[in-house]
Amino acid sequence: MRHKSRKGSAPKTNKFGAPKKKRGKAAKYTPEEKKAIAVRRQKKDDEKKREHVEKKRAQEEEQQAREATWEKEREPIEPALYEEGEEHPFRCGYAALVGRPNVGKSTLLNALLGQKLAATTHKPQTTRKNLLGVLNPQGGQLMFLDTPGHHQAKGPLNRYMVAQAEEAMRDADVLVWLVEARADEAITPGNQRILKVVQKTHKPVILLINKVDSLKNKEGMLHQIASYQEQLGEQLQDVVPISARKGLGLVAAVKTVAKALPEGPALFPVDEVTDRSEREIVAEFIREKAMLETKDELPYSVAVTIDSFEDYRPRLVRVLATLHVERDSQKAIMIGKGGHRLKSLGTRARKDIEFLLASKVYLELAVRVTGGWSSDQKRMLDLGYGQEQLAAVKLSDEEMVLDPEMLAAAAELTEEEMGLGDE
Ligand SMILES: Nc1nc2c(ncn2[C@@H]2O[C@H](COP(=O)(O)OP(=O)(O)OP(=O)(O)O)[C@@H](O)[C@H]2O)c(=O)[nH]1
Numbered sequence: 001m002r003h004k005s006r007k008g009s010a011p012k013t014n015k016f017g018a019p020k021k022k023r024g025k026a027a028k029y030t031p032e033e034k035k036a037i038a039v040r041r042q043k044k045d046d047e048k049k050r051e052h053v054e055k056k057r058a059q060e061e062e063q064q065a066r067e068a069t070w071e072k073e074r075e076p077i078e079p080a081l082y083e084e085g086e087e088h089p090f091r092c093g094y095a096a097l098v099g100r101p102n103v104g105k106s107t108l109l110n111a112l113l114g115q116k117l118a119a120t121t122h123k124p125q126t127t128r129k130n131l132l133g134v135l136n137p138q139g140g141q142l143m144f145l146d147t148p149g150h151h152q153a154k155g156p157l158n159r160y161m162v163a164q165a166e167e168a169m170r171d172a173d174v175l176v177w178l179v180e181a182r183a184d185e186a187i188t189p190g191n192q193r194i195l196k197v198v199q200k201t202h203k204p205v206i207l208l209i210n211k212v213d214s215l216k217n218k219e220g221m222l223h224q225i226a227s228y229q230e231q232l233g234e235q236l237q238d239v240v241p242i243s244a245r246k247g248l249g250l251v252a253a254v255k256t257v258a259k260a261l262p263e264g265p266a267l268f269p270v271d272e273v274t275d276r277s278e279r280e281i282v283a284e285f286i287r288e289k290a291m292l293e294t295k296d297e298l299p300y301s302v303a304v305t306i307d308s309f310e311d312y313r314p315r316l317v318r319v320l321a322t323l324h325v326e327r328d329s330q331k332a333i334m335i336g337k338g339g340h341r342l343k344s345l346g347t348r349a350r351k352d353i354e355f356l357l358a359s360k361v362y363l364e365l366a367v368r369v370t371g372g373w374s375s376d377q378k379r380m381l382d383l384g385y386g387q388e389q390l391a392a393v394k395l396s397d398e399e400m401v402l403d404p405e406m407l408a409a410a411a412e413l414t415e416e417e418m419g420l421g422d423e
């Protein structure tokens, strides 16, 4: 039944049959309406929460699956570079693994080495410093440099990361450019920026099209390849489709990169897999787990220092490390309710470290607020991000491929940090 208005026409009712009220400032919902709105809101919230939990579980499962695969011995990808009887000059040189963040550079380095050295996560900007990994196939030595993803850098830490990548490009003999497999001809804006830097180096380029396992239309990839061929011309030596995660195409990739390297004797002893210390790798493993256990801005606000490393191998290695965050609120999140998060990331990191060091490991973690470290060059230096930048500015301008903004940032740092000021 409808109410009759004074004018005789029936007033409009809402869907619950109650007369509609004017929604002025003082407008009120009827109890039924309020209840319905609350129910709808609750449903939406529940759905969002469910989606978030499912996404997190899927990411964690992915990560755990990857971790599990590193908990067993693997062989490095070291195919003989020459057929029997073939002329075989020994080849040796640096190959910089470059590309956008999250394209799979560190996953590839680990897969090539047959062991986990580099931190990898599903989050972009995981790698912050260049990391060397050495392969010794018969007939050559390949020195791969994993680099931070190339991006539009804003703060000092990001500028440092991009400077690292560009420095590796400048020093390398060959650029191994990773792009994600796509089924169209578009070179993304991020890759257009990389293209400019790559072209400036005039170095030979091997294009690795990664993640082919997740591309349905593999033929579409030919359009993508054609675009890079057109842009790079002679500079592009070869293209190899790969899946770093599944280990597809890696033998072909190693052989192709080796062919582009100069002739020369080995620079590293064959049993040296990297130039980084175990302490540094351990710190990276801890940072990786901290990134995986946290969200929003926190993954990017964490730095790790190793305070002590007592080596009683094979019985025990005792590691004390500090996780540096930028604010008090982040410290609380990092520790988690009742220390739950810190404990969980510690357990996950310890497993990787035990496998790396082939020893039982006692790992003790502390969390400290090192206020605003990622935008303070002095603090960045203390936390291990800066040495290379200091070295870089000793080079002449002509030797630099860095853009002027980066040069300015690096120059600023030397003046302050090296005590070359007025006094
Ligand atoms: N499907 C698929 N995923 C991959 C492949 N290679 C890497 N990934 C995933 O891509 C994500 C990023 O991998 P990373 O190796 O950390 O990428 P990155 O290029 O080093 O990233 P930054 O260090 O941030 O520059 C991870 O979730 C990897 O598991 C691949 O061949 N196929």
Ligand SMILES: [Mg+2]
Residues within 6 Å of the ligand: 105, 106, 107, 119, 120, 126, 127, 147, 148, 149
């Ligand atoms: Mg990386």
